[in-house]
Amino acid sequence: QVQLVESGGGLVQSGGSLRLSCAASGRSFSSHNIGWFRQAPGKEREFVAAINWSGRSTNYAPSVKGRFAVSRDNAKNTVYLQMNSLKPEDTAVYYCAADLSTTLWPLVTKYDYWGQGTQVTVSS
Numbered sequence: 001q002v003q004l005v006e007s008g009g010g011l012v013q014s015g016g017s018l019r020l021s022c023a024a025s026g027r028s029f030s031s032h033n034i035g036w037f038r039q040a041p042g043k044e045r046e047f048v049a050a051i052n053w054s055g056r057s058t059n060y061a062p063s064v065k066g067r068f069a070v071s072r073d074n075a076k077n078t079v080y081l082q083m084n085s086l087k088p089e090d091t092a093v094y095y096c097a098a099d100l101s102t103t104l105w106p107l108v109t110k111y112d113y114w115g116q117g118t119q120v121t122v123s124s
Helices: none
Strands: 003-007 010-013 018-025 033-039 046-051 058-060 068-073 078-083 092-099 118-123
Touching: 003 092, 018 033, 018 092, 018 118, 033 068, 033 078, 046 068, 046 078, 058 068, 078 092
Parallel strands: 010 118
Antiparallel strands: 003 018, 018 078, 033 046, 033 092, 046 058, 068 078, 092 118
16 A cells, blocks of 8 residues: 655746655555646646656646656655646646556546645746
């Protein structure tokens, strides 16, 4: 089992940057793909980015490609989401999630373990 805790959210101006962290506990962390999702008020949770267990493969939603970068440090049991050129439409609660499959699914239903989320607010 994997427990996940997100941090690094906050308030930032449009065009600014934030780095989110997803800290994991559990011996099998390095075997899991990690996905980042976000949910804005009144909207469904949506895929943002994912990274495979080794860090060699990534997947991004078209809306963030070129602005966000996902990385991981298995020695620290942590996955990062670097968010640059932030826009007001990026405002949401951001969640990380863990999955043991071999595919970098962009689907909420494919992930088994979830963190509690961290709020990101981008002001215009």
